[in-house]
């Protein structure tokens with residue numbers, strides 16, 4: 001008998017944590033961070049306290065009350081021993097977005113992680129180039145010790161160890177060496193790179209679970225997204241996040257067509273709340289090209305740093321109109337991380353923005369050195385109309401060093417936003433007004449004295465399947481049971497099909 005428990009993400013977009021169990025052991029499908037729940041208590045300048053391990057997250061119910069977490073993140077005033085223990089054979093990660101992997105770092109480090117090499121390279125690239133935090137400790141983790149107060153936890157500097165990583169595909173030596181190299185600390189005295197303590201990297205020929213696992217690449221707004229077929233007594237299909245209107249839609253279709261044997265379909269429903277719109281990456285290309293072709297002054301393109309497909313669209317536009325793409329160093333590092341998987345050089349025709357920094361961290365100092373061309377803000381300001389800057393709100397402050405007289409801005413990112421991010425748009429708009437920019441992709445409306453952002457369609461194509469594509473996927477697979485996740489509108493599935501199981505948070509169904 002197989003049971004399915006949705007520990008989180010049953011009726012929110014993200015935070016997905018699905019446990020599939022058989023004979024007293026099982027696997028998690030994703031173990032993401034639930035931004036909606038986190039947002040009830042935290043924001044950018046009010047975060048949980050890493051020095052208290054998982055204490056804050058358990059107290060506030062932001063992670064499931066289970067006895068499955070890293071011992072080193074449990075403070076002496078937190079007792080999780082009375083919570084249910086799960087025998088976890090592995091975590092299957094669908095893709096490298098935080099709402100799918102952002103809580104894996106809190107899990108017991110003995111648990112193997114299964115993901116595509118691309119997803120692994122991206123989570124490695126993220127931890128290398130970010131401030132250390134338990135939430136990011138997926139590719140490798142930092143050992144902890146007691147802090148000044150015995151109720152606190154402190155990272156042991158440089159004491160890094162990889163998790164047990166299982167790649168869904170065969171991988172190269174280049175990839176293996178990237179995954180096991182310490183790029184956070186400076187090299188040894190003789191110039192050789194430091195290595196991470198290695199818990200073992202392998203591929204699915206060493207499947208540690210009782211399930212047969214068939215991974216399929218799917219199309220999403222990040223490279224390396226995977227849908228899974230799991231078979232034992234029954235076959236379960238899990239879509240992760242996917243879409244059918246992107247350049248790689250055929251991959252998603254192949255997964256759907258191969259999932260016809262599945263009796264259970266666990267499917268994302270991000271857009272079950274929204275009306276379908278005509279959209280494609282080609283349309284985004286055409287609209288952005290039209291704006292950039294007519295643009296005066298510098299161009300700022302605002303899209304998710306991990307949406308590499310969108311970056312390629314702006315690269316294509318840049319070539320067409322004779323401009324240069326400039327990206328932040330961290331984004332270049334992620335491109336270099338991707339290169340470790342497929343040896344495709346994605347940085348030869350771009351420039352890296354040389355941010356004024358008082359010091360550089362090792363990953364940037366050495367890994368990007370001489371391999372790419374940096375450009376200084378003063379050089380950009382000499383001929384601003386030659387450049388397309390890939391900046392988001394968080395980088396917009398660097399315009400102060402470029403001092404543009406005017407320019408063109410394009411918002412080419414998610415159409416859905418939380419209420420609190422309305423203030424971000426108002427702030428962003430103030431920056432753009434300050435530099436006298438022509439703004440495309442959103443506008444600020446005044447509704448009875450209240451300022452509200454309104455997204456202009458056509459500059460972004462969603463990473464998620466539309467309602468009609470969800471219907472097609474479900475009808476094609478035609479499973480016995482449909483379990484919607486990653487949606488704020490699970491009821492839409494029930495209205496559309498009669499074999500839908502709506503599970504509450506933590507509720508278990510036996511099949």
Ligand SMILES: [Zn+2]
Pocket residue numbers: 095097220241463
């Ligand atoms: Zn996603």
